[in-house]
Amino acid sequence: MEKRFICTRHEEIVYGFWPRDAEALAGDALRIHAEKGWAWLRLPLYPLTEGRILGAKIREGATGAWAGEPISKDGRELPPALFRGADADLILSTIRLLSERPTPISLDLKGPLSVLETLTPSLRVYQKLRKDDPYLQELSCGLRDWAVSCIDAGVSLISFADPLATLDLIGEKNFLAHYWPLLKGLLQGIFSARPQVNIHLCGKLSQDLLDLGLLGKEVLPLEHPYPLDQALLQRKGLLSGLACLNGPSIPRTEIVKLILSE
DSSP, X not given: OOOOOOOOOOOOOOOOSOOSSHHHHHHHHHHHHHHHTOXXXXXXXXXXXXXXXXXXXXXXETTEEEEOSOSOSSSOSOOOOOOOSHHHHHHHHHHHHHTTSSSOEEEEEEOHXXXXXXXXXXXXXXXXXXXXXXXXXXXXXXXXXXXXXXXHHTEEEEEEEOGGGOHHHHHHHHIIIIIHHHXXXXXXXXXXXXXXXXXXXXXXXXXXXXXXXXXXXXXXXEEEXXXXXXXXXXXXXXXXXXXXXXXXXXXXXXXXXXXXXO
């Protein structure tokens, strides 16, 4: 029987406050990397980062960060999907600082629905999805350009998730007709611009895509058993998934390459 990915909760580090500057963020990344023994340098940023860059109101605290009052309750007047400004510059400066070291750097990237939810209520997000609202396409293009900027600064792995876009939340019809074109265009755009980058999809999302027949897959044997994060170092230009980078580091003898059709 084919193994399926089952999402389970893992203990995660809570990032509740925005860093004061690039040096502080780089220092936190190096400290956590040493403590955890990860194969990649991961930026310790909270999962609302993309929304913050766009102007979302974020509430911060010792137990984590969460979206505050939406800047557009009706979803009409939304900011341009341009990932620029002081917060974006801080992240890019941090990546450049860290890229002076030999350890590869990874970036967590949220998908368009989850980013949009930081700006407007989830009800409006799903309404825009069903209507193929142009703002979602604009947001996807903005995320593509942001990913490329981070890759140019020194990122070699993108860990992608869109928790608001799971199959059980939006349904097969909306997933196929409205969400998949956004996601496919985003992934193809990143790979087309920077084919050397690795993109690791959230295990739940990648399982949904396989269940719907939207991705192919190929099992690639590894020369030696590696935990997932180290296994991803063995390839370049890889689209992977069906595993969680936040999960336990269990050695594996193979890795699944996901195939994105043209």
